[in-house]
Amino acid sequence: MISCIPDKIYGINHSVMQIPSRQEIIRKLRNNNKKISLVFPIYYPSALLRAFDIHPVEILNAPDVDLSLADAHIQSYTCSLGRILLSFIKEERFQNQYDLIFIPHICDTFQQIGSLLVDFIRPSQPVINFYLPKRSDETGISFCIDELKRIAGILENVCGSKLDIKRLTLELGKDIEINNLLKEVFEKREFLPVSDTDFYRIITSKTYLPPDDFIKILKELLASKTDSKRKTGKRIFISGISAEPPEIFEIINSHNASVVFDDLAVSGRRIIDFSGFSDEPFRRQSEMMLYTMPDAEKGSPIEKRAYWIREKIKRTGATGGIFYIMKFCEPEFFDYPQLKKYLLSEGTKTFLIEYEMTGKVSKQNINRIQSFIEGL
Amino acid sequence: MIIKKLKYLINSELIGKTFLRINSLLEKRKLKKRQKTKKDKLFGPPVYSSSEMKRLMSQHYLRGAYTTKKVAWVTSGGPVEHLLALDYHLFYPENHAALCGARKLSTELIEDSEDFSYSQDICSYVKINFGGVLKNRDPIARIPRPDLILTCNNICQTVLYWYRVIADIYKIPIIVIDAPFVYDSVRNHQREYVKKQLSGAIEVMERIAGKNLSEKKLSEVMHYSKEAVSLWLKILMTARHKPSPITAFDTFIHMGPIVNLRGEKSTVQYYRQLLAELEYRTRNNIGAIQNEEIRLLWDNLPIWFMLREISTSLAGKNTNIIAATFSYAWGELAPLMDESRPIDSIADIYLQVLLNRSTFSKLETFKKLIRELDIDGIILHSNRSCKPYSLGQIDQRNRVASDLNIPAFLIEADQADSRDFNFNQANMRLEAFIEEIKERKWKRTAQ
Incomplete structure (x- = not known):
C-alpha cells in the first residue's frame, strides 16, 4: 500500500490543509506506477476497480479547466459538472494522469457524454460505461451484479489479469x-x-x-x-x-x-x-x-x-x-x-x-x- | 358508479361520438372546398385523413374525461400492451403537452409550475403537466386522474424524475421499467432485467385493474400494435417518392394515434386509410408542397408552437422537410414485434428505441434515412428540454457533413416553451442554410 498522506494530518491547530490535493495524489500514485481511473460521480464500484489495482479518482470540480473544449461537443445548457468533466478529459495537460475513464450512468448528461466519448471523441484511454440500475429492489440488485460481472470482464481485458476475488x-x-x-x-x-x-x-x-x-x-x-x-x-x-x-x-x-x-x-x-x-x-x-x-x-x-x-x-x-x-x-x-x-x-x-x-x-x-x- | 357509467355513455359514446363523427365529415368537406390563401398555395392539397385523425384523438380525450375504467398515465416509450389488454384507459402526458404546445397554450401552464418552484431549466413537457396538475385545470380537456402510472426511462431519465413527482402528488402506485441504455448492442442481462420488471409489473397492473390478464387479449393487442407500427413505417416511407406526399410536420400530427392508441383496432384502420391516401398521392405525383426542390430531414422533437410558421417559410423556399427521426422512431422497430413471444419481444423493442441507443447509432439512423429518402440536408433541433436527444448532435452534425457531404444545421429552441424563441432570427439562419443547399445542388448539376 502506498500512503499518500503525512503521518499526522492535523497540525496543532487541527488544520486539514495537510490533506494532499487531488493533483498531488495523482502525481504520487503515477510516480509509483499505479493505474488511475478518472471516475464521474456518484455511484461506482470503487472496490472492484481497486481489486484490479486501479485507483479511482472522482472529479468534482476543476475551476481552471477550459470549458470551450466541451463546448465543441455539448450544448451550453448542459450542467457545469458535465462540461467540466468533458473538458478535463479533452485537456491535453491532464491526459497522462489516468489510464481509464469510468462513467456511471447517473443522468441523461452522463449517459450522453459516455456515449459521445466512445462513439466520437475516442480518448486514448479505454472508456467504461456502467449502467447503475434505477431501482434498489432485488431485481435491481441482481441486474447490478450482472452488470458488475460484465465490467469485471472488461477490466480483465484492460489490465490483462484475472479478477482476484x-x-x-x-x-x-x-x-x-x-x-x-x-x-x-x-x-x-x-x-x-x-x-x-x-x-x-x-x-x-x-x-x-x-x-x-x-x-x-x-x-x-x-x-x-x-x-x-x-x-x-x-x-x-x-x-x-x-x-x-x-x-x-x-x-x-x-x-x-x-x-x-x-x-x-x-x-x-x-x-x-x-x-x-x-x-x-x-x-x-x-x-x-x-x-x-x-x-x-x-x-x-x-x-x-x-x-x-x-x-x-x-x-x-x-x-x-x-x-x-x-x-x-x-x-x-x-x-x-x-x-x-x-x-x-x-x-x-x-x-x-x-x-x-x-x-x-x-x-x-x-x-x-x-x-x-x-x-x- | 352507475351514474358515472351513464354519464360516460351519454357524453362520450352517444352525444360525443356522434358529434365528432359529424364534425369530422364537415371538416373533410371543408378541407376539400377550401379556397386557397396565398400561403396555402405553397402546399399541395391537404391530407384529408386528418379529419379522421382528429376525430380519433378527440374521442380518446373525450373517453378519458368520462371514463369509468382504471386510468394509467404512461410515458410515450412505455410498454403499454399489458395495460391495454387489462382494459386501462391510457393517458400520455407527453402527447398532451405537445398538443398544448401546438395550440400555443403552453406558456401559462409552464409559468404555473414555475410558481411552484419548478426550475426554468427542466423539461417543458413536464412543466405543462405539472402546471395542470398543481393548478387543477387544463386548457384542452378534462384529464383523467390516474390510478396507476407507468414510466419507462428508455426515452430519458427525466420521465423517471417526473413520474416520481406525480406518484408523490397523487399517492398512487408507480411502475418503473428501468431500461438500461444500449451503448452498443443489447446484452442478455439487460434483456432479462427488462423482462423481469415487465413480469413484476403485470401483477401490479392486475391488482389495480381487479382482473387477470387474458393471453388472448394480449395477443390481440400485440397484433394491432405490430400492424399499426408496420403501417406507420410504410406511411413514413412514402416520402421516398419525389415529390414526397407528406411532410415531417404531417407526421408529427399523424403520429398521435401511434403514441396514444397503438394496440387498438381503430388505429390500424386509420393508418390503412392514411396510407391509401398517401399512395394515391404518390401514384398521381401529388406533393405535400407545390414545388419540391429541397428535401430535408428533421432531428429531435418538433418546435410545436412553430409548426405552421416553419413549414410555411420552408415551403416558400420550395423546401420540404420530408422526414423526422422523431416520427421514424415509432416505426423502425416494427419487425421486432412478435406476438408469439410477448414479453421477450416487448423487452427487445422497448430497449432499442432510438433514444435508448448510442449517439453513433443515431448517426447511423441519419445515414440510413439520408440514403433511403434522398435527403439534401438536415435540420437538427437542439432542444433545451431534451438532453438525450440533443447532446451528441454537434458531433453527429459534423460527421454527417464530413462523411456524406450533407449540410446540417443546428437550430436552438425548445419543444414547447416559446419564451426564448425568436422566429425571425431563426428564419434568417434557415434561409441562409437553404441557400447553401441550393448552391451546392446547382454546382453539382453544373458539373
Whole structure:
C-alpha cells in the first residue's frame, strides 16, 4: 500500500490543509506506477476497480479547466459538472494522469457524454460505461451484479489479469470500514474540531484518497472529538450534488449559521445505513451502491427522501435548509418543490440556490444566502 | 358508479361520438372546398385523413374525461400492451403537452409550475403537466386522474424524475421499467432485467385493474400494435417518392394515434386509410408542397408552437422537410414485434428505441434515412428540454457533413416553451442554410 498522506494530518491547530490535493495524489500514485481511473460521480464500484489495482479518482470540480473544449461537443445548457468533466478529459495537460475513464450512468448528461466519448471523441484511454440500475429492489440488485460481472470482464481485458476475488473481498471490507467510520463521523459532526469547510474537504477527500489513507484520516478526526458542541448560531442543512466551491460553507458561517447535516450526493447521501451485507462480493458491491441514502439519481421515492431529511432535522435541530443545485441538474431540481412542501409542513424553511460551478460563489448568491439565514 | 357509467355513455359514446363523427365529415368537406390563401398555395392539397385523425384523438380525450375504467398515465416509450389488454384507459402526458404546445397554450401552464418552484431549466413537457396538475385545470380537456402510472426511462431519465413527482402528488402506485441504455448492442442481462420488471409489473397492473390478464387479449393487442407500427413505417416511407406526399410536420400530427392508441383496432384502420391516401398521392405525383426542390430531414422533437410558421417559410423556399427521426422512431422497430413471444419481444423493442441507443447509432439512423429518402440536408433541433436527444448532435452534425457531404444545421429552441424563441432570427439562419443547399445542388448539376 502506498500512503499518500503525512503521518499526522492535523497540525496543532487541527488544520486539514495537510490533506494532499487531488493533483498531488495523482502525481504520487503515477510516480509509483499505479493505474488511475478518472471516475464521474456518484455511484461506482470503487472496490472492484481497486481489486484490479486501479485507483479511482472522482472529479468534482476543476475551476481552471477550459470549458470551450466541451463546448465543441455539448450544448451550453448542459450542467457545469458535465462540461467540466468533458473538458478535463479533452485537456491535453491532464491526459497522462489516468489510464481509464469510468462513467456511471447517473443522468441523461452522463449517459450522453459516455456515449459521445466512445462513439466520437475516442480518448486514448479505454472508456467504461456502467449502467447503475434505477431501482434498489432485488431485481435491481441482481441486474447490478450482472452488470458488475460484465465490467469485471472488461477490466480483465484492460489490465490483462484475472479478477482476484480475495482482493475484491478485502477492498470491499475497507469500504465497509469506511462506511462505519463515516457514520460515526456524521453522528459526531458537531463535536469535531473542524470548520464546516474543512469537514466537507475531509469527507470529499474520499473521492480521491486511497482507502487506507482515508481510514487513517477518519480515525484521527474521530480521535480529536471534543466534549462540547462546536456549532453556534442558526442550524441549517445543505442539499444538492456537491457544495462546490467549498467556500459556500464559509459564507454560511460568516452569517452566524452552521451546517449541522448535509444531504449532498458526494457526502451525506453516500452513507449506507445497512448492516446485513452479503458475503458474495458482487452482491456486496451492488448493495454498497444501491443501499446508500435515497436520492433522485437512483430513482428513490420522494417520500423516502423527505423521511430521511426529516429524521435528520429532528436529530440535529436544523431550522432551515439550503438546496444548492447546479444549473441544469434535472434530478435535483425535480425533487425540490415536493421536499420543500414536506419540510415546510413541519416548520422547516428551505431555500433554493441555482449555481454554475465555477471558482467562486456569486455575489448574488451570497446576498441571497444572507437574507435566508437572517429570515430563519 | 352507475351514474358515472351513464354519464360516460351519454357524453362520450352517444352525444360525443356522434358529434365528432359529424364534425369530422364537415371538416373533410371543408378541407376539400377550401379556397386557397396565398400561403396555402405553397402546399399541395391537404391530407384529408386528418379529419379522421382528429376525430380519433378527440374521442380518446373525450373517453378519458368520462371514463369509468382504471386510468394509467404512461410515458410515450412505455410498454403499454399489458395495460391495454387489462382494459386501462391510457393517458400520455407527453402527447398532451405537445398538443398544448401546438395550440400555443403552453406558456401559462409552464409559468404555473414555475410558481411552484419548478426550475426554468427542466423539461417543458413536464412543466405543462405539472402546471395542470398543481393548478387543477387544463386548457384542452378534462384529464383523467390516474390510478396507476407507468414510466419507462428508455426515452430519458427525466420521465423517471417526473413520474416520481406525480406518484408523490397523487399517492398512487408507480411502475418503473428501468431500461438500461444500449451503448452498443443489447446484452442478455439487460434483456432479462427488462423482462423481469415487465413480469413484476403485470401483477401490479392486475391488482389495480381487479382482473387477470387474458393471453388472448394480449395477443390481440400485440397484433394491432405490430400492424399499426408496420403501417406507420410504410406511411413514413412514402416520402421516398419525389415529390414526397407528406411532410415531417404531417407526421408529427399523424403520429398521435401511434403514441396514444397503438394496440387498438381503430388505429390500424386509420393508418390503412392514411396510407391509401398517401399512395394515391404518390401514384398521381401529388406533393405535400407545390414545388419540391429541397428535401430535408428533421432531428429531435418538433418546435410545436412553430409548426405552421416553419413549414410555411420552408415551403416558400420550395423546401420540404420530408422526414423526422422523431416520427421514424415509432416505426423502425416494427419487425421486432412478435406476438408469439410477448414479453421477450416487448423487452427487445422497448430497449432499442432510438433514444435508448448510442449517439453513433443515431448517426447511423441519419445515414440510413439520408440514403433511403434522398435527403439534401438536415435540420437538427437542439432542444433545451431534451438532453438525450440533443447532446451528441454537434458531433453527429459534423460527421454527417464530413462523411456524406450533407449540410446540417443546428437550430436552438425548445419543444414547447416559446419564451426564448425568436422566429425571425431563426428564419434568417434557415434561409441562409437553404441557400447553401441550393448552391451546392446547382454546382453539382453544373458539373
